[in-house]
Amino acid sequence: MPKRVLSVGQCVPDSSSLSRFLTSHFDVKIDQADVENDTMEKLKSTEYDLVLINRKLDADYSDGIELIQKIKAGSDVKQSPLMLVSNYPEYQEQAVEVGAVYGIGKDQYRDPQTAARLQPYLG
Known part of the structure; x- marks a missing residue:
């Protein structure tokens, strides 16, 4: 059975690249969410094996780290x-501080470490 991934706030080209990367390494079903409301609704109804959140959501340029905080604080969402x-380590560290696991950068899809980082969740 494929693992479920929610991809949040990616622009169209990044979404395509991310989907290609994930499906070439793992058996996954990818859902998309563009903004906070959409994300929270999906997290209320579906349990995901991994939620990938862009640092800046493409649709409204809201902050991905703030969204992580809201998800973590949400008692009515399934915790995933x-x-x-993000390509920037300082933002990865901020995300970890608010409860995320260390993520991936969109420039790192060819790096074997990237698939290895996702393996515990999607393998």
Whole structure:
């Protein structure tokens, strides 16, 4: 049975790249969410094996780290592992401080470490 992934706030090109990367390494079903409300609704109804959140949501440029905090504080959402999608280590560290697991950067899809980082959740 495929693992379920929720991809949040990616622009169209990044979403395509991320989907290609994930499906080439893992058996996954990927759902998309563009903004906070959509994300929270999906997390209320579905349990995900991994939630990948862009640092800046493409649709409204809201902050992905703030969204992680809201998800972690939400008592009515199913708690799933959360990862930030960002190339910048300082933002990855901020995301970990608010309860995410260390995430991936969109420039790192060719790096074998990236698939290895996702393996515990999607393998």
